[in-house]
Amino acid sequence: MTQWLSRVQTPAYVADIEALKQNLAVAAHIKHETGCRILLATKSFAMFELFPLFAQGLDGTTASGLYEARLAHEHFHGEIHAYSPAYSDQEIRDLLPFCNHLYFNSLSQLERYGPLCRAAHGERSQLGLRVNPQLSLVKNNPDLYDPSAPGSRFGVFKESLTPEVLATVDALHVHNLCENMAEDSVRLIHHLMNVMPDALEAVETVNLGGGHYFTHPDYEVMALIEAINMLQARFNVNTILEPGGALTFNGGYLVASVLDIVDDRAVPIAILDVSPTCHMPDVLEMPYRPEVVGDSPQGRHRYVLAGKTCLSGDVVGTYAFDAPLQVGGKVVIKDMLQYTIVKTTTFNGMPLPDLGVLEEDGTYRVVHSFGYEDFKHRLSKMPMPLLTESTLQEFQTALHWPPFG
Ligand SMILES: Cc1ncc(COP(=O)(O)O)c(C=O)c1O
Known part of the structure; x- marks a missing residue:
């Protein structure tokens, strides 16, 4: 999993073609037999x-x-x-x-x-x-x-x-x-x-x-x-x-990054660049605890994985990993194609995850990325932009903001 994962810019839904083909093969079998x-x-x-x-x-x-x-x-x-x-x-x-x-x-x-x-x-x-x-x-x-x-x-x-x-x-x-x-x-x-x-x-x-x-x-x-x-x-x-x-079912993932770790709680909380309420709503609606890659009962490093919104309950669940999570590291949440992409919201102005595809040969490609315009245009039709990209850049230059990263 690591090779393609290193190329994923988070947050991103990743459809796994091999897994989807396996599901379609079961459907084909049922069709053939009936x-x-x-x-x-x-x-x-x-x-x-x-x-x-x-x-x-x-x-x-x-x-x-x-x-x-x-x-x-x-x-x-x-x-x-x-x-x-x-x-x-x-x-x-x-x-x-x-x-x-x-x-x-x-x-x-x-x-x-x-x-x-x-x-x-x-x-x-x-x-x-x-x-x-x-x-x-x-x-x-x-x-x-x-x-x-x-x-x-x-x-x-x-x-x-x-x-x-x-x-x-x-x-x-x-x-x-x-x-x-x-x-x-x-x-x-x-x-x-x-x-x-x-x-x-x-x-x-x-x-x-x-x-x-x-x-x-x-x-x-x-x-x-x-x-x-x-x-x-x-x-x-x-x-x-x-x-x-x-x-x-099990046809893809939601890949997130760890933004911060709140470590003065009984169980440290890893805050991700995704949100259950925005990007995996069935986790809260059903509710259920999705599987996460690397989680195991023997894992010595336990974390609450949590979303980036204001909702107190915007929490994925508690997970245990062999190695400690790092800020900037990735977390892969499983079975995130069914009823997820169709239900996303931009609550709290959360960016929508990329839509990507993992091909059978291991290549990863982005099908669609979303931006500020996708958030904005669902909310009103504004006649005049208040802050254009160029004015934003002027501000940044005037303030001498250092580049991040
Ligand atoms: C009328 C109808 N058909 C099909 C489906 C698909 O169901 P599922 O995704 O559980 O297979 C639904 C889901 O709610 C439905 O309401």
């Missing part, structure tokens, strides 16, 4: 530089709305599906030119917009209805992540799947998992077969959603394959999976 279609849920990862890589192994993408669908249209050559808890008139009008697979969350939205999709795409239109299977299987923070949680706004219940309703749709959509292992994928599929057989008989396609964590070492891929094959054979349906996390 004939199902697999879509990338772009809400989890939308670094479109890498869409061509994903497009080689997948059938397309699924979008949470107009912007993700448009991005897929521009950069990912494949099917474009969209699901939203509710579309607006304008969003549907803008989506329809390039999206013919639309999933609706309610009967009212299906009734309102289904006919528009049929009119725009004719025989190519594919309408789906999201079903809430009322089967809670999500273990991590279910209040935040379980689509079947009591009071959930997602999907219609099986009682709504009347023959009249089913006659208007091509697909059922059941997104009900989050980082679940194969036993839960299988339980979900069996549950659908038990509680809504008539609905499964009536449609062409069943979209089994995301949350099947099939690239995790503990996930038994064969069990998923068998369950999908059973569903398809018994009900003569096509199936779709739309994973996000599984495709990018």
Whole structure:
């Protein structure tokens, strides 16, 4: 790891092509063994530089709305599906030119917009209805992540799947998992077969959603394959999976530098040039403790790794290393592609990390760097810059600032 790491200017997200290809190989295996279609849920990862890589192994993408669908249209050559808890008139009008697979969350939205999709795409239109299977299987923070949680706004219940309703749709959509292992994928599929057989008989396609964590070492891929094959054979349906996390799991890093070490605390605190709240929000939301390269239970040098913002809880966790951390040294936080790049903020004026790629031959390249303008332009449209680069330089010259470094 050290060779490419020395070339990374921090902070930077680094997508690891070899690791992503391994994930895509698992997806390809599932496709091969079942004939199902697999879509990338772009809400989890939308670094479109890498869409061509994903497009080689997948059938397309699924979008949470107009912007993700448009991005897929521009950069990912494949099917474009969209699901939203509710579309607006304008969003549907803008989506329809390039999206013919639309999933609706309610009967009212299906009734309102289904006919528009049929009119725009004719025989190519594919309408789906999201079903809430009322089967809670999500273990991590279910209040935040379980689509079947009591009071959930997602999907219609099986009682709504009347023959009249089913006659208007091509697909059922059941997104009900989050980082679940194969036993839960299988339980979900069996549950659908038990509680809504008539609905499964009536449609062409069943979209089994995301949350099947099939690239995790503990996930038994064969069990998923068998369950999908059973569903398809018994009900003569096509199936779709739309994973996000599984495709990018362990697919990259967030590389940070140590800016300072506060060493008068029980456990010294290393302040990094990244921030959980800005750059790894799931660490605080889920919450969880990400793995860090070099951390080991035997490590004699313990540190709290903390962010650079004002938030007291902007802390990654406590870690132990064999050697002491140094100011200017690098810290590599693992599994930082899924749901990270898409969620970054510039809270506290924090710079956005570079987006980089680690190629299979070990070369590192920067895909995109961000600067002050990216922070500023999300906040207002300023007619006149108050401090231009040249006035800033004049100040610095007048003050005789020494060069740093
Ligand atoms: C409708 C839908 N499909 C797919 C996904 C992708 O799920 P995951 O990243 O857990 O595989 C999500 C995630 O929330 C979702 O809401």
